[in-house]
Amino acid sequence: MEKFIPYGKQLIDEDDINAVIEVLKSDFITQGKKVPEFERKLADYCGAKYAVVFNSGTSALHGTYFALGLTEGDEFITTPMTFAATSNAGLYLGAKPIFVDVESDTGNIDVEKIENHITPNTKLISVVHYAGHPVYMKKIKHIADKYNLKVVEDACHALGGMYKGEKIGNCRFSDATVFSFHPVKHITTGEGGAVLTNDKEVYEKLLMFRNHGITKDKDKFINQPDGDWYYEMQFLGYNYRMTDIQAALGISQLKKLDSFIEKRRNIAATYNEAFKDNPYFETPVEKDYAYHAYHLYPIRLKDEYKEKKQEIFSKFREEGIGVQVHYIPVYWHPYYKNLGYEKGITPVAEDFYQREISLPIYPAMKDEDIEFVINKVWKVFKSV
Ligand SMILES: *Cc1c(COP(=O)(O)O)cnc(C)c1O
DSSP states (O other): OOOOEESOOOOOOHHHHHHHHHHHTSSOSSSSSHHHHHHHHHHHHHTOSEEEEESSHHHHHHHHHHHTTOOTTOEEEEOSSSOTHHHHHHHTTTOEEEEOOBOTTTOSBOGGGTGGGOOTTEEEEEEEOGGGOOOOHHHHHHHHHHHTOEEEEEOTTTTTOEETTEETTSOTTSSEEEEEOOTTSSSOOSSOEEEEESOHHHHHHHHHHTBTTEEOOGGGOSSOOOSTTOOEEOSOOOBOOOOHHHHHHHHHHHTTHHHHHHHHHHHHHHHHHHHTTOSSEEOOOOOTTEEOOOSOEEEEEOHHHHTTHHHHHHHHHHTTEEOBOOOOOGGGSHHHHHTTOOTTSSHHHHHHHHHEEEEOOOTTOOHHHHHHHHHHHHHHHHTO
């Protein structure tokens, strides 16, 4: 098979494999000690008090919205420039996503447009650090305080990134931050996710939510226990647990996170240099408050090339470059359309979508792979 470079993939080494094998040979492959160890290390890395890991980023979002009280009839503000999970998780709870338009350069929610969409039913704001570039969180927090709203950071693109010199995930300007450990994300556990928070009550709710709504803490029992075996289910939760096999992989991957981010940033710097002043597309921006985690390297086609996106996309694929598009505005999907969302509600996001193509960026890329991509970029654009 000819060379094919995907837009993203995991980097697993011998240490990772050995960490998993060790758990497989131990007594506990789930509900053992590796899960709390991973949680402690994640919380410490990000500078938050608590972490709760889940079996996916999506279930982590579901748990977060639940723990923050999002329920039937509530509205929550979010971005259409994301994977569907960010808004789907609110639909699971019977809440209504309100899509607010994005900034044309970062692709992040446009903070200036949020207030117009707040109603008496608004419960929370869920922002996405698109491609790994942090949202201007201080302004989000300011609006949230003014209207008494909760704030969630969907940081599935941004583990290892920083906002104003502090790690994403410390929750200084939010109630909770969510990560995903899918293989294209910054570290992987196969499938997996996590919630970080500084709020003890939210933390305890999350622990119960991922385990059927059950508690074994006798200080929390509603009924009188009738024996030492007693436990209580207090609300309808799920089995959203991560295994110890996965947590062991996560612990091992976390040790390499900083080097992964450095590699991603180096690739972005190489692309930025190679593509500066090119006539075809804009390269990603990094604002002064941002330390970009570069989950993606999203280019934005200039006007003359916007109409040729399909041709450009298919030529990249023919040349062995696994470009992707992030994202189709969430409410364009048939399911959302059937809920009553109409095209045109976030014009900047729609325009962003029509221009956007993600070039490959992942830590396992070799110098020759980066060179290969750059050469193909020139080849494809010169031919359209
Ligand atoms: C990957 C991703 C998710 C969902 O994570 P899974 O682990 O795949 O469930 C949610 N939001 C964003 C922005 C993502 O990129």
